[in-house]
């Protein structure tokens with residue numbers, strides 16, 4: 001079977017809660033935008049889905065509401081400051097099947113999360129701003145594990161265990177890909193929950209604070225499979241998400257241009273990255289929600305300045321209007337490729353070096369349990 005990608009590596013999205021990390025990811029992988037803020041709090045094996053009533057701060061009401069629809073690992077907020085939260089949204093509770101029923105006013109965000117998942121509320125726009133970007137790269141598909149099997153195969157294993165993959169992995173035949181874009185970490189249990197069969201609260205499992213999605217893009221003739229991890233921005237989960245830093249080759253530090261606070265916090269996120277991420281991890285600074293110029297608190301120049309101080313590239317993006325999404329993800333991919341050029345050359349290089357084909361063969365060999373990492377060069 002023809003290989004579908006040459007290398008695989010991991011990117012991580014970091015930043016305060018609500019800056020739009022999940023939306024950036026969904027825009028990049030599925031070209032979708034979800035107007036509701038559903039906080040990332042868990043994925044995989046069990047997850048909490050807690051609808052917040054109040055003004056956007058998690059835990060504002062303290063009430064939990066059973067419902068069948070929130071995306072795995074996300075907590076939905078009603079944030080009164082956001083245009084799509086305005087209006088007369090009325091929740092009717094849970095129907096017999098366990099599915100949440102809403103009576104909304106047609107504004108995006110008032111439909112059930114089943115629909116939320118399927119519908120992109122905003123059509124993709126033209127993202128070009130002339131900022132540094134891609135150079136004719138080709139995307140070869142946006143996929144994510146959509147079932148338990150895929151999840152088990154793709155997940156790198158819990159932090160700190162023996163099955164943690166190393167930073168640079170040989171990739172296989174690509175047979176593990178699914179062609180259906182899906183919300184990451186959606187295992188059988190999540191699917192059942194989605195259909196309203198059951199409802200689980202957070203199991204407190206430290207592993208379940210991060211979601212990921214996969215996408216393959218082609219950069220300089222190399223098919224790169226990117227595993228992009230979306231972390232929970234909420235303070236309470238940061239100890240957990242730090243455990244993921246060390247497995248990342250590239251990191252997006254994201255703030256919201258309409259939130260000075262989220263911008264200030266970049267310093268803290270960057271210092272965490274210095275402390276916990278591997279040396280040589282590539283970083284890009286992202287000022288998201290650039291479509292909301294009227295809410296801007298952080299001038300673009302300020303973002304550029306910070307990026308310069310840290311030696312990072314900088315993009316203002318909008319997951320909503322699809323501004324600089326592909327460009328920024330491609331750029332980080334390029335940076336990671338450049339940083340690992342040596343390993344890459346070995347892969348493609350002299351006859352004595354391991355060839356991709358050989359590595360793929362080796363990969364077929366049983367190496368242990370399900371979470372056993374694939375062949376790595378780092």
Ligand SMILES: Nc1nc2c(ncn2[C@@H]2O[C@H](COP(=O)(O)OP(=O)(O)OP(=O)(O)O)[C@@H](O)[C@H]2O)c(=O)[nH]1
Pocket residue numbers: 015016017018019020021022023024034035036037038039040041082231232233234288289290291292317318319320321
């Ligand atoms: N206008 C606008 N809104 C956005 C954009 N990106 C995200 N949002 C909105 O910002 C809110 C938060 O987005 P999320 O992607 O859930 O934020 P997050 O950073 O993943 O938050 P946590 O999961 O809590 O860490 C949602 O209501 C989104 O619709 C954007 O580019 N423009």
